Amino acid sequence: MDHDVYDLGAVRLQDGITLPSARIAYKTYGTLNAAKDNAILFPTWYSGQHPDVGWIIGPQWALDPARYFIVVANIFGNGISASPSNQPPPFDRMRFPRLTILDNVRLQRRLLTERFGIDVLRAVIGRSMGAQLAFQWGAMFPDKVERILALAGSARTSPHNFVFLQNVRMAITSDPAWQDGEYLAQPALGLARMRLIFDSWGLSQAWYRRGLYRDQGYRTAEDFLNRKVVAPPRDANDFLAQVQTWERADISDNDTHKQDFPAALRAIKACAIVMPSRTDLYFPPEDSEIEVSHMPNAELRVLESVWGHRAAAPGTDAADIAFLDASIRDLLAR
Amino acid sequence: MDHDVYDLGAVRLQDGITLPSARIAYKTYGTLNAAKDNAILFPTWYSGQHPDVGWIIGPQWALDPARYFIVVANIFGNGISASPSNQPPPFDRMRFPRLTILDNVRLQRRLLTERFGIDVLRAVIGRSMGAQLAFQWGAMFPDKVERILALAGSARTSPHNFVFLQNVRMAITSDPAWQDGEYLAQPALGLARMRLIFDSWGLSQAWYRRGLYRDQGYRTAEDFLNRKVVAPPRDANDFLAQVQTWERADISDNDTHKQDFPAALRAIKACAIVMPSRTDLYFPPEDSEIEVSHMPNAELRVLESVWGHRAAAPGTDAADIAFLDASIRDLLAR
Numbered sequence: 001m002d003h004d005v006y007d008l009g010a011v012r013l014q015d016g017i018t019l020p021s022a023r024i025a026y027k028t029y030g031t032l033n034a035a036k037d038n039a040i041l042f043p044t045w046y047s048g049q050h051p052d053v054g055w056i057i058g059p060q061w062a063l064d065p066a067r068y069f070i071v072v073a074n075i076f077g078n079g080i081s082a083s084p085s086n087q088p089p090p091f092d093r094m095r096f097p098r099l100t101i102l103d104n105v106r107l108q109r110r111l112l113t114e115r116f117g118i119d120v121l122r123a124v125i126g127r128s129m130g131a132q133l134a135f136q137w138g139a140m141f142p143d144k145v146e147r148i149l150a151l152a153g154s155a156r157t158s159p160h161n162f163v164f165l166q167n168v169r170m171a172i173t174s175d176p177a178w179q180d181g182e183y184l185a186q187p188a189l190g191l192a193r194m195r196l197i198f199d200s201w202g203l204s205q206a207w208y209r210r211g212l213y214r215d216q217g218y219r220t221a222e223d224f225l226n227r228k229v230v231a232p233p234r235d236a237n238d239f240l241a242q243v244q245t246w247e248r249a250d251i252s253d254n255d256t257h258k259q260d261f262p263a264a265l266r267a268i269k270a271c272a273i274v275m276p277s278r279t280d281l282y283f284p285p286e287d288s289e290i291e292v293s294h295m296p297n298a299e300l301r302v303l304e305s306v307w308g309h310r311a312a313a314p315g316t317d318a319a320d321i322a323f324l325d326a327s328i329r330d331l332l333a334r
Numbered sequence: 335m336d337h338d339v340y341d342l343g344a345v346r347l348q349d350g351i352t353l354p355s356a357r358i359a360y361k362t363y364g365t366l367n368a369a370k371d372n373a374i375l376f377p378t379w380y381s382g383q384h385p386d387v388g389w390i391i392g393p394q395w396a397l398d399p400a401r402y403f404i405v406v407a408n409i410f411g412n413g414i415s416a417s418p419s420n421q422p423p424p425f426d427r428m429r430f431p432r433l434t435i436l437d438n439v440r441l442q443r444r445l446l447t448e449r450f451g452i453d454v455l456r457a458v459i460g461r462s463m464g465a466q467l468a469f470q471w472g473a474m475f476p477d478k479v480e481r482i483l484a485l486a487g488s489a490r491t492s493p494h495n496f497v498f499l500q501n502v503r504m505a506i507t508s509d510p511a512w513q514d515g516e517y518l519a520q521p522a523l524g525l526a527r528m529r530l531i532f533d534s535w536g537l538s539q540a541w542y543r544r545g546l547y548r549d550q551g552y553r554t555a556e557d558f559l560n561r562k563v564v565a566p567p568r569d570a571n572d573f574l575a576q577v578q579t580w581e582r583a584d585i586s587d588n589d590t591h592k593q594d595f596p597a598a599l600r601a602i603k604a605c606a607i608v609m610p611s612r613t614d615l616y617f618p619p620e621d622s623e624i625e626v627s628h629m630p631n632a633e634l635r636v637l638e639s640v641w642g643h644r645a646a647a648p649g650t651d652a653a654d655i656a657f658l659d660a661s662i663r664d665l666l667a668r
Binding site: 158159160162163164166167170171174175176193196197199200203204205206207208209211213220221222225281282284286287 | 492493494496497498500501504505508509510527530531533534537538539540541542543545547554555556559615616618620621
C-alpha cells in the first residue's frame with residue numbers, strides 16, 4: 001500500500017448521521033520536525049486521489065519534502081478514504097451519507113492532531129474542491145492554519161457552479177446501467193457522459209479556439225472528445241458522493257458562522273493567496289474577487305491561463321505550472 | 335393557419351441528397367412596396383418557430399410593418415418548415431437529411447425571389463443560428479443583402495460551440511425512450527435534460543451570481559432548474575436535425591469559398607452590426623471580434639448583458655432589448 005489509513009472511529013457528521021467507522025487515507029512526504037511546525041496539508045479534489053497530487057511535491061518544487069512535512073489527505077467519497085464503494089452496509093453505495101466540506105476539515109484536523117500531534121499547520125493548499133477545504137480550514141480554525149493557497153476553487157459553491165454540477169449528476173445517473181447505484185459493473189456510459197461534461201466545462205472557449213487539442217494529438221475538437229481514455233478505476237457512486245459534498249459547499253453553513261458568508265470570510269486570518277484561473281467556467285475569477293474583498297489577509301492572484309479549470313494541472317501549460325509553484329514558494333516565504 | 339407555406343419542390347442539398355418536396359413556412363408582416371426594396375428577412379433560431387419572432391415586430395419597434403415588409407422564415411428542421419417530424423418516409427425522423435446553413439439560405443432566397451419577386455433585401459436579421467444564416471446570406475449573396483444584424487451568433491460554429499452541442503445531443507439521446515428516433519411519444523426525459531443543458535449554458539455565471547432567478551419567482555438556482563415548464567410541443571428529432579445544421583455551420587464550407595473562412599468574411603459587403611452578448615458562453619464575443627476584423631463593413635457592438643446567450647430575448651432585461659431595437663434602427667437608417 002502506497003498510503004496510510006487512520007481510523008477515526010464512529011464520527012457524527014454535520015447532518016446528524018453517525019458513520020460507524022470513518023477511515024481517512026493519506027500519504028505523507030518529508031519529516032515532521034521536532035517543533036511540529038513544518039506541516040502542510042494538501043487535500044485531494046473531485047475525482048482525485050492522493051497519487052494525483054504527488055507530481056508537484058519534490059526537491060525541484062516549492063513543496064520540498066526536505067523542508068516540509070506534507071500530508072496529502074484523501075477527501076471522503078474519493079474511493080480511498082471512506083466512500084460509497086468501500087463502506088460496508090448500511091452505508092454503502094447511495095446510502096453513504098453526505099459529508100460536508102466542514103466534516104472533511106474536522107476529520108482532517110483529528111488526523112493531524114491525533115496521529116501526528118500537529119496543532120498548527122504551516123499551510124493548507126487545495127485545488128478545486130480542495131480549495132473549498134482550504135477556505136473552510138481558514139474560517140473554522142483561524143488559529144490553526146497560518147497560510148492557505150486556494151487554486152481554482154471557492155469558499156462557497158456559487159449558484160451557477162451548482163447548476164453545472166447538476167450536469168454531472170445527470171450524466172452519471174442517465175445511464176440505465178446506473179440502477180440507482182445498485183450496478184454490478186460501473187455504468188460506463190454514464191461515466192463517459194461525465195467526461196463529456198468535464199471536457200466541455202473544464203477547459204475554456206479560448207482553449208478550444210486556439211486548437212490546443214492539436215497539441216494533444218487530435219485534429220479536431222470532435223476527435224478530442226472521442227479520444228480513447230484509459231479512465232482510472234473510479235466508482236460512480238463515489239463521484240456522486242463527492243458531488244454531494246461540492247454542490248452544497250459553503251464555509252458559513254455551520255453553527256459558528258450561521259450562513260453569514262462575509263463573516264466566515266472575515267474570520268480567515270491566514271495569509272492567503274486565492275488563485276482562480278482566468279478562464280475557469282465554473283469557478284470564475286469574479287467569485288474569487290468577491291471572496292478576497294472580505295478576507296483580511298488575502299491576495300487575489302489570477303492565473304492567466306487558457307486552460308480553464310484545468311489550469312496548472314500536470315501536462316498543461318508549463319508557464320502556468322511555474323506560476324503556481326512560484327506562488328506556493330511566495331506563500332511559504334511569508 | 336397563422337402562416338404561409340411555399341413548396342420548393344424537389345431540392346438538391348449541399349450534401350448531395352435530394353429532398354423530394356421541401357416546404358418552407360413563413361409569416362409576413364407589412365406590405366412589399368412597388369420597388370420591392372423594403373423587405374427584411376428574419377429567420378428563426380434553434381428551437382424557435384415564427385411566432386417566437388413576432389414580439390419584436392410592430393409599430394413600437396424598429397421593425398415596423400408600416401415601413402417594412404418583414405418575412406419571418408422558419409429554418410428547416412424546426413417543425414414547421416420541412417422537418418423530421420413532418421416529412422413523409424423515407425425522409426422522416428432520423429432519416430431526414432442534414433440541411434446546412436447554406437441550404438437554408440439558398441432556399442430562403444428562392445422563396446423571396448420566386449414567391450415575392452424580391453431580389454435585394456434591405457436586411458437580414460438573425461439571432462443565434464439565425465445569425466449564422468445572416469452571415470451566410472452576406473457571404474454567399476453579397477449583392478443581394480444590404481445590411482445584416484447578427485445577434486448572439488457566429489459565422490462558423492467554433493470548436494467549443496461544437497463541444498457544447500454534443501451536450502445537447504447527449505441530453506436528448508440519453509433517454510431510453512428516444513429509441514434512435516423511433517419513439518411513439520416524445521422522450522420527455524431527454525427533452526428535460528436538454529433544458530438543463532440550456533439553463534446551464536444559455537444564461538451566465540453573472541446571471542446566477544446576481545440571483546436573477548429570483549426575479550422569475552424562484553428562491554434558489556435549484557428551484558429555478560426544477561421549475562415546471564409548459565414546454566411548447568416540439569419534437570426530439572427536429573431538435574437533433576437543427577443541431578446537425580448548427581454544429582457544422584461555416585459560411586466558407588462551400589464551393590465558393592472552399593473553407594477559406596477569412597475570405598468568406600471579406601466577401602460580406604453588407605453593412606453589418608455584429609452583436610454578441612458579453613456573457614454568452616457558447617457564442618462568446620471573442621469570436622465575433624475575430625469575425626468583424628475580417629469584414630469590410632462591419633461594426634462590433636457588444637451587448638453588455640448578464641443574460642448570456644438569452645440576452646435581449648423577450649422577458650429579459652429591458653435595457654438590453656432597447657439596445658437591440660435601437661441597433662436595428664441604426665442599421666436600417668444607414
